[in-house]
Amino acid sequence: MKSTLSFLLVCVSLLVCVTVNGADPTDGFTLVPLTDANFVIQKPYDIPLEQRYSFKDGVHRLWVYADDKPLDPSSNTQPRTEIHIAGLDYSSGVWHFEGYGFVPNGTSGATVTQIHGAAHGNTTIILRIYDGNMRYYSRNLIAQNLYDKWFRLNLIHDVDGGIVSVFINGEKKYQTKDRGPGDLHFKCGVYAAPANISYYMESRWRDIKIYNKC
Ligand SMILES: *[C@@H]1O[C@H](CO)[C@@H](O)[C@H](O)[C@H]1NC(C)=O
Numbered sequence: 001m002k003s004t005l006s007f008l009l010v011c012v013s014l015l016v017c018v019t020v021n022g023a024d025p026t027d028g029f030t031l032v033p034l035t036d037a038n039f040v041i042q043k044p045y046d047i048p049l050e051q052r053y054s055f056k057d058g059v060h061r062l063w064v065y066a067d068d069k070p071l072d073p074s075s076n077t078q079p080r081t082e083i084h085i086a087g088l089d090y091s092s093g094v095w096h097f098e099g100y101g102f103v104p105n106g107t108s109g110a111t112v113t114q115i116h117g118a119a120h121g122n123t124t125i126i127l128r129i130y131d132g133n134m135r136y137y138s139r140n141l142i143a144q145n146l147y148d149k150w151f152r153l154n155l156i157h158d159v160d161g162g163i164v165s166v167f168i169n170g171e172k173k174y175q176t177k178d179r180g181p182g183d184l185h186f187k188c189g190v191y192a193a194p195a196n197i198s199y200y201m202e203s204r205w206r207d208i209k210i211y212n213k214c
């Protein structure tokens with residue numbers, strides 16, 4: 001009787017704790033195992049990888065210059081050095097990218113994370129850093145003062161519900177409609193915006209994880 005009561009009390013206090021502190025964005029998700037083959041790096045086509053990317057102590061560092069070439073000679077896109085999470089394209093369910101990002105002061109007009117693919121257009125969401133702030137494309141403000149510090153990003157795409165959510169440091173900062181289902185995948189790194197870009201762009205990423213819910 002006494003132990004049942006204690007057990008109940010522990011349960012209630014745990015519940016209160018979770019409610020007060022807020023749930024973690026990963027709650028209810030299943031971790032999808034990743035191997036090196038899931039990390040495909042895109043970079044200016046005429047330059048060796050090690051001149052735009054390094055991986056040390058678990059940290060992916062990616063950089064690019066405004067006058068670099070695109071990823072392919074036949075492409076007319078802006079320069080980029082990006083990790084493409086390959087082999088995990090999705091078109092339904094709920095998919096979730098988690099990573100710790102770092103953007104050095106000075107990098108501006110750079111997409112640091114995106115969901116590539118959509119029914120309308122090439123992307124579902126673009127998260128760009130301008131002057132230390134994160135924006136949805138070049139528009140809505142998502143988070144401020146992100147230069148020179150590690151931040152935790154959780155980007156959740158509910159394809160069936162048509163909703164994308166952005167969490168920074170565990171806090172929900174932004175939610176928007178997606179742009180229709182498609183052949184979808186996550187990317188992170190640096191991809192120059194069409195305008196207002198710094199000459200040098202860099203972001204670093206560690207502890208990249210993919211989760212889903214089917
Ligand atoms: C970024 O660098 C500029 C120029 O050196 C400086 O004025 C600014 O305070 C720095 N911002 C942060 C957040 O460190």
Ligand SMILES: *[C@@H]1O[C@H](CO)[C@@H](O)[C@H](O)[C@H]1NC(C)=O
Binds near residue numbers: 075076077121122
């Ligand atoms: C999609 O990307 C291609 C180049 O990869 C570009 O030519 C096209 O204009 C883009 N479409 C939209 C809607 O942005």
Ligand SMILES: *[C@@H]1O[C@H](CO)[C@@H](O)[C@H](O)[C@H]1NC(C)=O
Binds near residue numbers: 138195196
């Ligand atoms: C570029 O910056 C200028 C001046 O701050 C601003 O008026 C313009 O809207 C920006 N363009 C884009 C595409 O963000």
